[in-house]
Amino acid sequence: MAAGFARHGIGPDDRVLVVMAPGVDLYRTVFGALCVGATAVFLDSQVPRTVQLRAVAMAAPAAVVGPARLLRAGVLVPALRRARLRVGIDGSAPGAVALDALAAEPPAAPICVPRGDDDVAFVTFTSGSTGQPKGVPRTHGLLRRQHEAIQANFPMAPDEVAIVGFPMLGIHTLLVGCTAVLVPADPRFDVEHLAAALAEHRATSVGLGPAMWRDLLPVLATRPGRAPELHYVGTGGAPLSLGVARALREQFPEATCYCAYGSSEAEPVARIELGRFLDDATAALADPSRPGGYPVGVPVPEVEVAVVTTGLLDDEARRPGDVRSVELAPGVVGEIVLAGENVVDRYVDDEEATRRTKVRGSDGLVWHRTGDLGWRDEAGGLWLVGRLADRVTTENGRVVDPYPVELAVDEVDGVLRSALVAHEARPHGELVIHERPGTSVDVVAIARLLAERDLHVPIVRAAIPLDTRIRSKIDRVGLRRRRAALLGGRRPLTRSGRRRVPPLLQAGGS
Numbered sequence: 001m002a003a004g005f006a007r008h009g010i011g012p013d014d015r016v017l018v019v020m021a022p023g024v025d026l027y028r029t030v031f032g033a034l035c036v037g038a039t040a041v042f043l044d045s046q047v048p049r050t051v052q053l054r055a056v057a058m059a060a061p062a063a064v065v066g067p068a069r070l071l072r073a074g075v076l077v078p079a080l081r082r083a084r085l086r087v088g089i090d091g092s093a094p095g096a097v098a099l100d101a102l103a104a105e106p107p108a109a110p111i112c113v114p115r116g117d118d119d120v121a122f123v124t125f126t127s128g129s130t131g132q133p134k135g136v137p138r139t140h141g142l143l144r145r146q147h148e149a150i151q152a153n154f155p156m157a158p159d160e161v162a163i164v165g166f167p168m169l170g171i172h173t174l175l176v177g178c179t180a181v182l183v184p185a186d187p188r189f190d191v192e193h194l195a196a197a198l199a200e201h202r203a204t205s206v207g208l209g210p211a212m213w214r215d216l217l218p219v220l221a222t223r224p225g226r227a228p229e230l231h232y233v234g235t236g237g238a239p240l241s242l243g244v245a246r247a248l249r250e251q252f253p254e255a256t257c258y259c260a261y262g263s264s265e266a267e268p269v270a271r272i273e274l275g276r277f278l279d280d281a282t283a284a285l286a287d288p289s290r291p292g293g294y295p296v297g298v299p300v301p302e303v304e305v306a307v308v309t310t311g312l313l314d315d316e317a318r319r320p321g322d323v324r325s326v327e328l329a330p331g332v333v334g335e336i337v338l339a340g341e342n343v344v345d346r347y348v349d350d351e352e353a354t355r356r357t358k359v360r361g362s363d364g365l366v367w368h369r370t371g372d373l374g375w376r377d378e379a380g381g382l383w384l385v386g387r388l389a390d391r392v393t394t395e396n397g398r399v400v401d402p403y404p405v406e407l408a409v410d411e412v413d414g415v416l417r418s419a420l421v422a423h424e425a426r427p428h429g430e431l432v433i434h435e436r437p438g439t440s441v442d443v444v445a446i447a448r449l450l451a452e453r454d455l456h457v458p459i460v461r462a463a464i465p466l467d468t469r470i471r472s473k474i475d476r477v478g479l480r481r482r483r484a485a486l487l488g489g490r491r492p493l494t495r496s497g498r499r500r501v502p503p504l505l506q507a508g509g510s
Contacts, residue, residue: 001032002111004102008085010063012037012113015123017059017080019043019066020089021185022167025099027174029065032103034121037113038063041123041135055125056080058135058349068093117141123348124168124264135348136264145342146267147172149302153271154260156232161201163194165208165470166237168267183208191216198228207234209472211417214244217251229254233274236260238472239294239384239403241410241417242281245274261296261384265344265368269305270382272297280381285408288453291333291375292404293385303340306367307376310335310388313359313369321362333375333385333401337367344368373401390476392422392429392457400429400455408449414439415446419464420457423480425487429457432479434464 010016016033018040020026033040041059043052057079064071064083068091074080088096115121122138138146150172156162158177164170165183173180181201183194194216198206206228208216213235220228233248233255240259248257257274272280272295280295299305306327313319313335320326328334337359345366347353359367373391374384385401392400402420409418409431416436422429431450435441443459450456462483465475 001028001103002035003105003107004097005032005036005038005063005085006107006111007105008063008097008102010036010038010085012115012119014038014062015041015059016063016065017041017043017056017061017083019064019070022164022170022182023184024182025089026167027170027180028103029099030122030171033063034115035111035113037115037119039120039123041125043125053077055135058125059123063087065089065099067091068096071096115140117144120348134350134353136344137346137348138344142342142344143171145302147175149300149342150268151176152302153268153300154232154234154258156205160205160231161203162205162232163198163201163203163207165206165212169207178205183212191219195219195223199223203228204230205232205234206230207232207236209237209470210235210240210244211238211466211472212470213248214241217244217247220251231255233257234260236262237470238467238474239406240277242278242407243410245278245281249274249278259296261382263370263372265370266303266338266340266342268300269303269338270297270299272381280377281407284383284404285411290331291383291385291401292407293374293383293401294403294407295377296382296384298380299382302342303338304365305376305382306337306339307332307334307374307382308337310373313337316355319359323359323361323365323367328375330376330378333373335388336370336372336374336382336384338370339365339367387476390421392420393427394455394457395428398454405431405450405453405455408453409433409446412441412445412449414441417464417474419474419476419479421476421480421483423484425484426458430483431457431459432462432464432483433459435461 016038018029030040041061043055056077060079061083063085064080065087066089068088071086071088071093086096087099087102089099117140119140120137121140121143123135125135156176156178160178162173162178162180164173164180170180170182181197181203230252233252236259258271259274259277260268261270262268277295284290284292306323308326308328312326323337345358357369361367371388372384373386373388374382376382384403386403390402394400405420406418409415414436416434419432420429421432433441446459465478467473467475
């Protein structure tokens with residue numbers, strides 16, 4: 001792949017836009033681009049077309065690797081039309097090179113262009129839920145530090161066979177020397193296929209989102225033959241329910257089971273053993289004097305974490321010189337900010353987003369505003385209560401964070417997942433309940449739970465959508481849009497405010 005890119009003039013500082021589903025071809029394309037010194041740019045194919053087009057324009061790629069549909073549409077998109085190389089992963093497009101043809105000629109000698117710590121290796125774009133996607137740059141130095149931090153806090157041996165539910169984690173797995181078994185981003189690949197893959201490849205390590213674990217565990221329990229003997233059981237990327245945590249501990253009592261917390265801009269941030277998670281979260285449910293939510297453990301040594309007053313860092317002129325000096329006391333909810341050598345300190349070609357979310361202290365340390373809300377306990381453990389954008393203000397002016405409420409509601413029999421959301425049709429909030437198939441939830445019990453928390457909002461039964469990346473995180477933007485449209489008698493809008501249209505990059509995934 002590197003030789004093919006080099007033959008077409010792709011080299012250092014060029015950007016290669018990669019629009020492919022997770023698989024062997026994705027990884028050989030990415031490593032081929034890195035070998036010639038280029039930057040691999042990833043774009044989520046599930047975001048609205050307007051967001052995709054803005055991200056493509058910001059990327060300004062020299063090469064595009066993607067489905068024929070994208071390449072044919074490229075004539076209408078200036079940023080794609082200017083690309084010097086177009087590579088098709090399926091079908092044919094005018095002027096495009098087939099992926100296999102690009103890698104058909106072996107190189108005369110191995111290609112590996114040296115790069116420095118400050119050179120950008122990857123760019124991933126955020127979902128653009130606010131309308132403007134942000135390009136997150138990962139330099140070679142940052143990637144190395146993140147790889148070392150993950151290995152130090154979640155150690156794996158080279159002989160492990162790892163089921164990889166998070167595509168970026170596949171890079172780390174390969175660098176360790178493990179065998180990576182990739183979970184396809186394809187709705188037809190269900191938990192039955194996943195259970196068969198665990199047995200077929202004799203997996204010893206599995207990292208999946210909580211919702212995927214919840215669906216997989218009952219299948220594993222009923223499959224004939226021996227249960228998989230896992231050394232490591234990991235989850236993350238979305239809030240973890242008590243039910244899933246209990247099931248993981250019961251099914252894999254000999255494995256190291258943990259929940260990880262991180263973000264696109266900082267990886268990893270914290271980890272917690274599932275036994276400790278169960279003890280802490282259960283105790284918090286029984287203690288109304290504590291803010292509650294989801295415990296994620298003590299931050300890893302490589303990252304510095306502070307919890308500060310919400311909105312304190314909005315005014316650049318009034319920002320404190322030392323963020324540590326304004327950290328809140330234990331037990332007080334605020335905005336979570338991060339700093340460290342494995343934290344991204346800027347966005348690609350977006351000075352406004354960098355100014356808004358990156359805070360440079362008087363000591364030169366750059367703090368990243370995560371948008372997450374949480375608190376610290378007396379032992380230094382970090383807890384999450386929700387996102388700043390997801391707070392609900394009730395009719396009496398009380399501000400409520402969703403995670404503590406949802407953690408309690410999800411314990412009610414028959415609840416598959418729940419979401420406390422506010423939108424234009426119900427600006428003071430509503431609790432949406434997604435029932436388990438074939439069950440009926442006791443709404444009276446849920447209303448009693450809410451009354452104990454002095455929360456009086458409508459309770460509705462409806463489907464709650466999940467993200468398309470790890471199939472576990474609630475798509476709150478989509479849920480709010482859907483509920484507002486339904487109650488207002490309108491067709492759902494896209495995140496950009498327009499009626500839904502087929503995404504430009506839908507074919508092939510990313």
